[in-house]
Amino acid sequence: MLSRSKSEYEDLSNKFRLTSFDYHKQYSHFYAHRLREMTSLLLPLAEEHWSNKYAVKKLCDLHEEQTETCIIIGTIYKHQAHKPSILREISEENQLAPQPPREHYADLEDKLILEDELQRVRLYGKVDGRFMSTGVVCAVLGSIEEDGRFDVEEILYYEAGPQKPLSNKGYNRKLVLLSGINCTGADDYIDELNLFQHWLCGNVFGKQNSQIVRVIVAGNSVGKATEESQTTSLQPRNNDNNGAVKAICAIDGWFASWSKSVSIDIMPGAHDPANFMLPQQPFHPFMFPKASKSTSFRSVPNPYAFSLDNNQFVGCSGQNINDLLRCTMIEKPLEALRSTLVWGHLAPTAPDTLACYPYVDTDPLILQECPHVYFAGNCDVFETDLHKGSKKQTTRLICIPNFSKTQSIAVVDLDTLDCKEIKFKTDK
Template sequence: MSNTNKSEPTVCVLNEDSEYFVKKPEFSHQFDSIYSQREAITLPLLKQAIRRKWPDTTFKDQLLLLTTDPTLTISVCGLVFKESKKRPNVIKQFQKDRSLTTLYKDDCKYIDPEDTIFLEDSHSRVQLIGNISPDLYVTGVPLAVKGHVEEAGKLTVEDVTTLQLPPQKKVAMSSSAFSIAFLSDLRIGSTDHDPLRLELATDYLSSLNAGLESSSSSSSSNTNIHLVISGSSLTPTRPIERQFKEFSAYAPQKIVSPTQELDEVVSRLCESMTVALIPGGKDPSNHFLPQQPFHHLLLPQSFKMSTFIPATNPHRERVNNMLVIGTSGQNLNDITRFTTLSPLDALEKLLRWNHICPSAPDITGVYPFSDTDPFILDETPSILFAGGMKQFEWKIVEEGDLRCLLLLVPSFSKTGDLIIVDPKTLIPRVVNFNVGLSAENAEHLLEDGKGATGSALLGHKGVDESGKTNQGADDDVVIDELDENEMEDGEG
């Protein structure tokens, strides 16, 4: 692979997607193998959690050994199974339109008061009642419970516990300044895509790496950037989604040009920084997780760059030894459809469940792995993110020496938000490219050479106490960087 970079970035990025690559797809396996692998790895850890938290309870190694005794307090562990009354019927949906792309509707909650929750292992299953809410779980979650078995054979729950956070490797901070930037959901080719806005973001990132940022910003100059692009970078046209005969009569330029534009944007960014490109739900990749990287024929210029990282979804990498893990958001979207959890709460649950996508294969489509469950977290990342979200939110989880930033990366095509994270503090800041700017004025500024450093081009967003962003009143501010004391108030 040739290197046509203008400058060699000093950010060292190690791609650890090997466990997500599907080299020889084989679909003859059943999905129960994934659950078996999940049990084999997580249940011994849950047993340790039970001994730590409930040492005085009677532990039952198998659900099959449960006996009816309301006076005996027991502890058991297994995987959650949830019966959702409002869950769409896959067979009926496929018979209706020969497609499953609209099986789950956006912004629709499949929650019902009559939903029931069970705990199961490889031998048996028991219904859980009492101090546990089905609205907070999806099928596949590793869980330990304490309670007693009623005469009806149901387990009345008194308390629950999950896995401990996995260990985290200590990272020696690099002496050279660097930042990790996040873009998501570019949707090139859709009506939401604004080429000018994307060009401004590209100019801005390039200027950061070249030390050309406006003096009004408090960021250090010549900051090395690693950029992660997640979510749907491309959006298929309607004829592609429907029928081939419509597609064959469609103007080829309207189909090819979005891919060419993405290739131009990514290859240009790769000239000054490392760029990881993660496929999303609308991109030309497989539908099920893990999604495989973009094909090299789609992005010929980008694949020539040594700084380009064609990533899988989920994606796992080490940036100057910092572990960064994330997805394009399908896992969070599916969990929030079947629970009352907010996206940020759901992301924290994934961390505490030690699993990136417990909803697979029940709700979220997944490749039928036969000998592993690659979505299990064996190490606490420094950053756990999800792309394609409606708004920017964040939270820092701290337990002992462990510290992890939970980050919701908003849709750039909807919000115009670019997120930049300081690796030393794990505090993110948002740069907005969507404030009161006409295309005519922006083109004039670009022609004048002001690029993305002109203060009129960039918006300002503040961070409230919940970690959410609010549109600022002062449009002259290029970037809002609160001091650490103010930002700490937004962690929670």
């Protein structure tokens, strides 16, 4: 048995675990709490950033005859004509004004509106609606114009809050990130998974893999047994039951083998047999009967937050990034991931176009503290960058490649935050 480096682990995901299941609430409570909480976080930043030179006002205090510059804190609403609409679906069912479905909703004609508790105002000026989404809370500096629009001079985001110093233990420790195994019960990439298992257990490249302290599987462990038509994030997936059972049995065997050698955390994803709404809850132990016998195996929620030696890690299985790409003109998953970090929210498009539990008095998706590593699973290709925040925060951004497409994983050095891709492709 390979002797591994040790790392102190702490699960920080309790806020994503549901203790009640009340789906009768309206989402207005969720948006109201997000605005209240983000306002309390943004207000001191705005006063510091603009040196208390400008008054912070509510939209109801603005009048067209007043032209002084002021600060408004509110939630962005992006009016998009091509966004999925239940009213449009009903009209199509009745053969009224049918419209072809769109994979992307963003358009140059989209309008940005800022809302607070009472009113809303149209934004223009130094704000680019192409790269903004509904649900973002921000502070804007500007003035009201005669036509009732708000002329934006500058915009301020929370930027994921403060960050603890990076803990450097002085010896190599590595974290493995993979996603999108998409097992269907057939011999899915069995040679590549075997090679990965040998590498993980130290049978390839000697004992250098003893530096691996943990493996995170970021969603979509179970794939679709058959090809299905493309669905939007508002439409639940319909997995074939027999195929799902075979896939779970197969992936359970892999997880059981891996957990004998290293600690492994399994997140649910869009294709997995789990609840559809974010946050997705951990798999029941009965889902993986073989792997669950090991104390090194853990089912965790999506999103997932944890710490290793006091370094903070946060990540999702990719639904938040995919939905943001649909709603904006952001082209790369890495830039979408960076945007959510800057905005200080894991999934601003939830619950507008991304299904989410109807919280009443909390929003667990707000990034209260800036993580050292922030990742998204199930991306088409591996991408990474070291993001520098305005408050000297440093965050390693990682787009984890889809294993079924790339046969590759991401490996992070916990001391330096360096990240690299390792491929396990075999010639067949």
